[in-house]
Amino acid sequence: MTPYEGLNPVQKEAVTSGNGPLLILAGAGSGKTRVLTARIAWLVQNMGVPCQSILAVTFTNKAAGEMRERLRKLIGPQAKELWLGTFHSLGLRMLRRELRAAGATHDITVYNDDDQLALIRQVMAELEISDKTLAPKAVLAQINEAKNEALSPSEFLSTARHFLAERIARIYTVYQKRLTEMNCMDFGDLICEPIRLLRRNPAVLKAYQERFQYVLVDEYQDTNKAQYLFTNLLASGTRNLMAVGDPDQSIYGWRGADIHNILDFEKDYPDSSLLRLEENYRSTKKILAAANAVIEKNEKRLKKTLWTANPDGQPLVYEETRDEYHEVRAVISRLKACRDSNRSLGYRDFAIFYRTNAQSRVFEEELIREGIPYTIVGGVRFYDRKEIRDAIAYLRCVTNPNDMISLQRVVNTPARGIGKVTFDKVRGLSAEAGVPLLDGFRLALDKGFIRKAGLKAFIEAYEAFRSDIGVKGLSELALRLLEDSGYMQMWQAEATEESAERIENIFEFISAIKDFEAANEGATLSDFLDHVALISDVDAYKEEVDHLTLMTIHSAKGLEFKGVFISGMEEGLFPHTRSFNDPDALEEERRLCYVGMTRAREQLFLFSAKTRSVYGETKYRMNSRFIDDIPAEHINTIEYEDEERRVFTFEDNPSQQSTFNDRRPYKSAFTPEAVAERVFQDNHTDPWPIGAKVKHPNFGIGVIKERTGSGPELKVTVCFKDAGTKKLALRYAILELVV
Numbered sequence: 252m253t254p255y256e257g258l259n260p261v262q263k264e265a266v267t268s269g270n271g272p273l274l275i276l277a278g279a280g281s282g283k284t285r286v287l288t289a290r291i292a293w294l295v296q297n298m299g300v301p302c303q304s305i306l307a308v309t310f311t312n313k314a315a316g317e318m319r320e321r322l323r324k325l326i327g328p329q330a331k332e333l334w335l336g337t338f339h340s341l342g343l344r345m346l347r348r349e350l351r352a353a354g355a356t357h358d359i360t361v362y363n364d365d366d367q368l369a370l371i372r373q374v375m376a377e378l379e380i381s382d383k384t385l386a387p388k389a390v391l392a393q394i395n396e397a398k399n400e401a402l403s404p405s406e407f408l409s410t411a412r413h414f415l416a417e418r419i420a421r422i423y424t425v426y427q428k429r430l431t432e433m434n435c436m437d438f439g440d441l442i443c444e445p446i447r448l449l450r451r452n453p454a455v456l457k458a459y460q461e462r463f464q465y466v467l468v469d470e471y472q473d474t475n476k477a478q479y480l481f482t483n484l485l486a487s488g489t490r491n492l493m494a495v496g497d498p499d500q501s502i503y504g505w506r507g508a509d510i511h512n513i514l515d516f517e518k519d520y521p522d523s524s525l526l527r528l529e530e531n532y533r534s535t536k537k538i539l540a541a542a543n544a545v546i547e548k549n550e551k552r553l554k555k556t557l558w559t560a561n562p563d564g565q566p567l568v569y570e571e572t573r574d575e576y577h578e579v580r581a582v583i584s585r586l587k588a589c590r591d592s593n594r595s596l597g598y599r600d601f602a603i604f605y606r607t608n609a610q611s612r613v614f615e616e617e618l619i620r621e622g623i624p625y626t627i628v629g630g631v632r633f634y635d636r637k638e639i640r641d642a643i644a645y646l647r648c649v650t651n652p653n654d655m656i657s658l659q660r661v662v663n664t665p666a667r668g669i670g671k672v673t674f675d676k677v678r679g680l681s682a683e684a685g686v687p688l689l690d691g692f693r694l695a696l697d698k699g700f701i702r703k704a705g706l707k708a709f710i711e712a713y714e715a716f717r718s719d720i721g722v723k724g725l726s727e728l729a730l731r732l733l734e735d736s737g738y739m740q741m742w743q744a745e746a747t748e749e750s751a752e753r754i755e756n757i758f759e760f761i762s763a764i765k766d767f768e769a770a771n772e773g774a775t776l777s778d779f780l781d782h783v784a785l786i787s788d789v790d791a792y793k794e795e796v797d798h799l800t801l802m803t804i805h806s807a808k809g810l811e812f813k814g815v816f817i818s819g820m821e822e823g824l825f826p827h828t829r830s831f832n833d834p835d836a837l838e839e840e841r842r843l844c845y846v847g848m849t850r851a852r853e854q855l856f857l858f859s860a861k862t863r864s865v866y867g868e869t870k871y872r873m874n875s876r877f878i879d880d881i882p883a884e885h886i887n888t889i890e891y892e893d894e895e896r897r898v899f900t901f902e903d904n905p906s907q908q909s910t911f912n913d914r915r916p917y918k919s920a921f922t923p924e925a926v927a928e929r930v931f932q933d934n935h936t937d938p939w940p941i942g943a944k945v946k947h948p949n950f951g952i953g954v955i956k957e958r959t960g961s962g963p964e965l966k967v968t969v970c971f972k973d974a975g976t977k978k979l980a981l982r983y984a985i986l987e988l989v990v
Contacts, residue, residue, distance in 0.1 A: 535564025
């Protein structure tokens with residue numbers, strides 16, 4: 252089997268392209284994973300490139316696993332020598348490799364959000380900063396954002412413009428110091444630390460640049476600044492960088508992704524080549540035409556037009572409903588009808604998407620009543636349950652006896668009489684003796700500073716684990732540690748239905764360790780803990796289970812289903828209210844809609860509610876502008892009939908009666924265009940001349956500098972005193988003239 256067998260001409264060109272930077276614009280469902288896999292196989296088989304000289308970056312561990320399995324079939328067992336994985340897993344691999352080369356004996360513990368938050372609370376208490384004046388989660392968000400931008404604590408401090416930012420910088424400085432002391436890193440460090448390593452050590456940078464002759468990055472549109480810098484450092488040697496992505500699917504700006512990384516690729520690499528993968532193998536013609544119509548309204552994109560040889564398929568269905576409860580019933584009714592019409596379809600073939608997690612509650616309640624099995628992707632994950640997080644913390648203390656957060660979590664679980672005062676004393680003792688924190692507890696016992704029988708069993712359980720590493724299997728050792736430490740007995744003694752379920756989950760966790768051992772010969776405990784720390788919601792999704800899938804559209808990236816139901820197609824929900832006055836955010840909302848639509852292979856259903864409970868109040872809703880973007884020939888509309896319905900403006904003020912007859916194509920009286928038309932009809936004089944002074948609720952006072960379009964399409968460029976220059980569509984922006 253050749254690497255390029257069955258590829259279309261453009262895919263084959265991408266696989267067999269020569270050296271130098273290459274940008275591949277890969278539309279939804281265009282076979283980019285196959286192209287990336289075939290490219291690697293081509294380099295190995297046809298160009299004689301050693302596997303260890305190829306660095307390939309994927310967006311999820313699931314994608315990396317699938318790609319590795321495909322490559323194993325194409326090039327054999329040598330595929331395991333590839334540097335293939337997510338940015339975080341590859342950064343961790345590089346750091347571990349350099350630690351071993353430096354002769355370090357300690358290991359690295361990777362902290363998740365909960366661990367970070369616990370440490371931030373400790374640091375704030377240490378600095379006497381009240382969580383009443385500064386929320387720890389807000390601090391965490393700022394630190395994560397700083398690391399997305401590859402900013403160190405000192406660099407972050409230099410950008411601080413107000414006292415709160417300076418206070419966060421103080422917390423960041425101590426937080427980072429504590430992480431270093433404990434040999435711990437958060438996810439941001441897994442990219443930032445390799446960048447610092449490469450920048451500070453020219454010889455190390457040169458070695459990695461010479462090692463990685465070819466660098467391939469998937470989902471390039473979703474890279475943040477730190478990932479961009481990491482990529483460019485490694486690829487700047489040979490400049491053999493293949494970036495694969497689609498600006499139309501850039502949906503993670505809220506967590507640091509920068510769409511300009513892909514939009515400006517040709518500026519960064521003037522000698523680069525560009526290929527467009529435009530044939531879609533997933534969706535029907537009608538689904539694709541509808542999705543194209545939505546995304547074409549965006550301005551920040553690299554032009555491409557998806558097409559497909561698939562059948563026309565059925566038109567999309569858009570159904571208006573009375574409220575969120577009727578919406579859910581309408582979705583379930585459609586789901587049942589789909590399955591009744593084709594008995595070969597299982598629940599696994601369908602997914603319900605929503606814009607926000609809060610929308611899931613009503614769906615869950617109704618699905619339970621109907622007895623329909625479902626799985627929420629992005630809900631409470633198995634590895635986020637208390638008993639599993641406890642078990643992970645127990646194991647982390649083996650690999651990193653300096654991990655204060657993990658040790659604090661387990662040293663008194665079950666209760667062993669170790670309070671904060673005792674813990675702090677042991678910290679001081681271990682620092683004086685120059686030993687890890689866990690060994691400090693043994694020292695305290697030996698010196699008689701602490702006389703707790705439970706603590707003695709706890710320490711001895713760890714010593715037994717350490718002595719048997721390499722002799723017995725990890726799963727056996729992990730179970731024995733949890734039993735000998737008294738942790739399992741704690742749940743057994745509780746003797747409730749909940750505690751019985753927790754014990755079952757712990758045994759499932761032990762099974763996961765056993766499965767990992769079987770799949771990864773010679774794997775260490777650190778390898779397993781890395782695997783757990785790096786796993787994502789999408790990685791946990793199991794296609795083979797016959798459950799209906801519920802998820803936010805953000806979580807749906809990389810997945811596909813025969814039938815997709817998208818709920819909440821309403822102004823203020825999708826697109827979200829937060830995007831109304833920010834053109835960039837609104838473009839991201841449109842991209843998010845495009846991603847959701849292109850997950851569907853055969854059937855796509857869109858739903859909205861005319862009223863919805865928002866913060867305990869019933870609000871009238873307008874249908875989403877994205878619905879109006881879809882050409883009438885591709886969509887069937889089912890209107891909600893109600894003689895007493897009224898037309899509401901953005902302010903939810905009734906203006907006139909509306910009759911909803913059976914007209915086709917449907918044009919909602921709630922559209923922004925209809926509202927804008929009324930606004931402009933009511934203003935015989937031009938209220939928005941160039942030079943006019945205006946006020947915006949978020950951006951403040953500004954002056955109109957430029958105008959484009961007219962009527963409902965009028966856009967103004969406003970120079971704001973504090974927020975800079977913004978381009979706003981008047982039919983959505985909340986502007987008022989300042990007289």
